[in-house]
Amino acid sequence: MDRRFVLLATTAAAAATANADLTYTTVEAPIYPGELNHAQILGNIFGGAFGANGLDYTNGAIDVMRVADDGADGIIDLLEGASSDAEDQFWGDSFGVSLRLEAKYAADSAILGWKDGTSGGVFNPLIETGNLGDSIFVSLTDEFRWALNDTTTGVFVTSNPNDQMLNDAPVDQMVAYHVTGVGEPGNTWVIFFEDRIGGDYDFNDAVFQLTVVPSPGGVALLAMGGLVLIRRRR
Numbered sequence: 001m002d003r004r005f006v007l008l009a010t011t012a013a014a015a016a017t018a019n020a021d022l023t024y025t026t027v028e029a030p031i032y033p034g035e036l037n038h039a040q041i042l043g044n045i046f047g048g049a050f051g052a053n054g055l056d057y058t059n060g061a062i063d064v065m066r067v068a069d070d071g072a073d074g075i076i077d078l079l080e081g082a083s084s085d086a087e088d089q090f091w092g093d094s095f096g097v098s099l100r101l102e103a104k105y106a107a108d109s110a111i112l113g114w115k116d117g118t119s120g121g122v123f124n125p126l127i128e129t130g131n132l133g134d135s136i137f138v139s140l141t142d143e144f145r146w147a148l149n150d151t152t153t154g155v156f157v158t159s160n161p162n163d164q165m166l167n168d169a170p171v172d173q174m175v176a177y178h179v180t181g182v183g184e185p186g187n188t189w190v191i192f193f194e195d196r197i198g199g200d201y202d203f204n205d206a207v208f209q210l211t212v213v214p215s216p217g218g219v220a221l222l223a224m225g226g227l228v229l230i231r232r233r234r
């Protein structure tokens with residue numbers, strides 16, 4: 001066999017294997033009356049009727065792409081990232097992110113926050129799940145986990161399944177989507193938390209939209225740089 005062909009075939013097989021390793025946590029249909037599923041919640045956030053396309057959703061203009069839950073090591077870049085970059089366990093932010101509470105279909109109260117690094121660390125609270133529409137603008141570190149403190153049970157969970165155990169095995173408590181087509185600068189994500197370990201896994205207990213834009217300071221510096229360039233050219 002031609003040696004070049006063997007190399008190509010090996011590369012193709014490796015790529016296929018990498019894709020086959022991606023796994024996605026199952027999102028169960030809500031079992032309690034009045035609770036909405038992901039398509040319905042996305043419709044409330046972005047407008048229009050969202051239909052499923054595999055694990056992704058679209059309303060025809062806005063595409064909501066599911067991020068893998070395992071099988072692609074790496075850090076998701078909040079500003080530049082896309083759904084296919086890495087699994088949803090670790091996130092990084094060099095600029096700033098606006099978080100907005102979009103939905104809460106849960107009896108428990110909770111606080112969204114984050115923990116620095118890939119394990120351990122202290123819980124940094126950001127926003128409570130009590131008031132829909134509440135938002136906050138924060139700058140985070142270049143490697144962190146999203147975390148949810150269920151204040152009813154006193155239990156913390158994070159986007160890293162290894163941070164919590166169910167029947168002696170790591171368990172996933174958060175799924176995420178990358179959103180394109182919203183027509184704004186920056187990058188948009190939606191994250192859906194399951195609050196209780198061993199809960200119903202409808203992943204609608206705390207839902208947050210993340211809008212990531214370069215910081216106002218960064219934009220101002222860019223503008224000043226442009227001004228200097230213009231003056232020099234005169």
Ligand SMILES: [Ca+2]
Pocket residue numbers: 025068069088089159172173174175176
């Ligand atoms: Ca996950």
Ligand SMILES: [Ca+2]
Pocket residue numbers: 030035105106202203204205
């Ligand atoms: Ca629920």
Ligand SMILES: [Ca+2]
Pocket residue numbers: 106194195196199200201202203204205
């Ligand atoms: Ca739940």
